[in-house]
Amino acid sequence: MSALVELTNVSKRYADAPALHSTNLSIEQGQTTVLIGPSGCGKSTLLRLIIRLVEPDSGTINFDGVPITPDNIEKLRRRIGYVIQEGGLFPHLTARANVLLMARHLRKANKEIESRLTELCVLTRFPQDALARYPVELSGGQRQRVSLMRALMLSPELLLLDEPLGALDPLVRASLQKDLKEIFTRLQQTALLVTHDLAEAAYLGNKIVLMNEGRIVQRGSIADLREKPANDFVSEFINAQRTLALT
């Protein structure tokens, strides 16, 4: 297994406090890596550093063996899909136009674009006839499916998902979790997912990375975290989630 993304001594400070202390992390090819932790632990920052929505203060991030720099980031972003909580769909464009925006911008062949769109609708279980709708006319779950299609349109090597299911009601959430897992498996998609829900992390992730206060506390499988917690915080975090799940 080789690493698609490699973070070496990456750190980030915001004006008042450090968001991420010097951190090393590799994201393996074909794996789903899940970043989990309480709010403000730095998991979103880490993800945003990879796609350079946030500039790192120090360290390097390699993508496919090449250091990411401000010069090559635009091209690299086209090899990365990005999905956020509320979908981040462009309100003035239909679902279809949202999905096709980048492919059209890069002047891909029409035929290619159309067949990819049909494929994605099937993959994400999105009704073709709803493609003409605008984001406000779609349900929350449908918006996330469109957002996912948009992220997958150019067949990215890496998919970044920042709490993609965070704003959905439990039933929609469960069905989307299932679909996501299927998609990841079918595409053998390398993915990095941020969530604060341990069950979701356990269900979707091959590798779980637990963070707290800007640091990675432990990485491994859910079993590792449960059975060999690295410190009190890990057991506390896992127990808290378990209690929550029972009530």
Added chain:
Amino acid sequence: MKRSFCATLVGTPRCGVRGQRSALSLPLLFFLASMVSLNAQTVVIGSKKFTESYVLGEIAKRALIDTDIPAEHRQGMGGTIILWEAIRAAQIHVYPEYTGTIAEEILKDSSNSREKMRAELAKFGVGMTGPLGFNNTYALVMRRREAQRLDVRSISDLRDHPELKIGLTHEFLDRRDGWPPLRGRYQLPQQNIIGIDHALGYAALAKGSIDVKDAYSTDAKIAENDLVVLEDNLQFFPRYEAVYLYRLSLSPSAIATLKKLEGTLDEARMTRLNAEAERSKDYSRAASLYFQERGASPAAGGGESFSHKLVRWTVRHLELAGISLLLAVLAGIPLGIVASRGGPIGHVIMAFTGIVQTIPSLALLALLVPLPFFGISARTAIAALFLYGLLPIVRNTATGLQDIAQPIRDSATALGLEARARLRKIYLPIASRSILAGIKTSAVINVGTATLAALIGAGGLGEPILSGLNLNDHITILQGAIPAALLALVVQWSFDFVDRFLIPKGLRL
């Protein structure tokens, strides 16, 4: 001089006759503007913004047209300085002026003989006709009955009546040839002196709140209110004989035509024409009266029909507002985009457009008129309107862009769109509602403010508003004000309609 430059620019009747010694000596840059002067064959006549000047302008126009010389009259362009700079720069070719003003205000040497004045003017390429026949000087006036009762005939007679209340225009109180030296020369004892607006002064005089006021000797109001002019028995007031100033480069036939008007207008006749203009609210009609009295045929088609005038004003008005709006859009949106990024440049842009908005329109015109390229032209009006139109567009563009949610921005960036494409395909369309609202505000403001173009003779619906204000005639004011208001409404509605096509459907759901 306390009166502002604005007053000079507008040339209120009070300060208009002689203009003023301006605190602001206009830069000598007008000649640049002259390079883009009007159609060389048409004689362009200017006039100051008060009745008598309008009438004299019309008379010159009629006289020229009757001798088959094409002529155009730019009515009410402002005060002395503006007209003088315009004729020097050959933006206009003829305008009526007074000898006293030429000596005191233009050449700044009151000791000149007429021949010496001619020689001085020739240095600027300007000629002067002989006097038209009347002397429109300052005068002191009283109610006829009161004057008879007290037996006051001359200014010297006022010395015996220290109890009389005197109301003077503010300008007369200040002038070099105004009240202080007049009082000194005549040893006048009155203590009760107030400053009062010219038009209000007549009302105050009629009601008896004041007993003596300053006036112009050919003022139509003198006869109308049954007043008497007190004799200037010590010859204090300089002579203000009306003449035409003209470009020496005019054709000999045009100059000959103007010279034929010399000596044809005595004070009684000028007063009558002024009264006719104020009564009929029609300057060309007053000019026609002059030609009728001289045995000429009445003006053939001299009076333009109202509907024709309305169309002309409206078309001009839309031109001014439309061109300035277009420029404001072309400049405002890019400025708004830069301003939306904040930083020192953004702050400077916002501050500049904001400050422009606080400059009164008259002052803005006054600032622009002396600049090269602008001068007395539609360009100046368009530039002023453009500056006023900027703020709403810049501000709405900037806030529309700043209001775009961070997740949308992140998504656009994360897709790998270049900055330009993000702006064009994502941000501007999303901000379109706000930007269009700004353009709509600008359009409505411009249609309203375009009335100020008339102040510098650029036409539009402000023309009837200004003449109406000058004539104190509400109907004439409304002839401009109502169409301007309707136009603003129509503009508002058409933009509401345009919104449907320009704002993406997804944002209107």
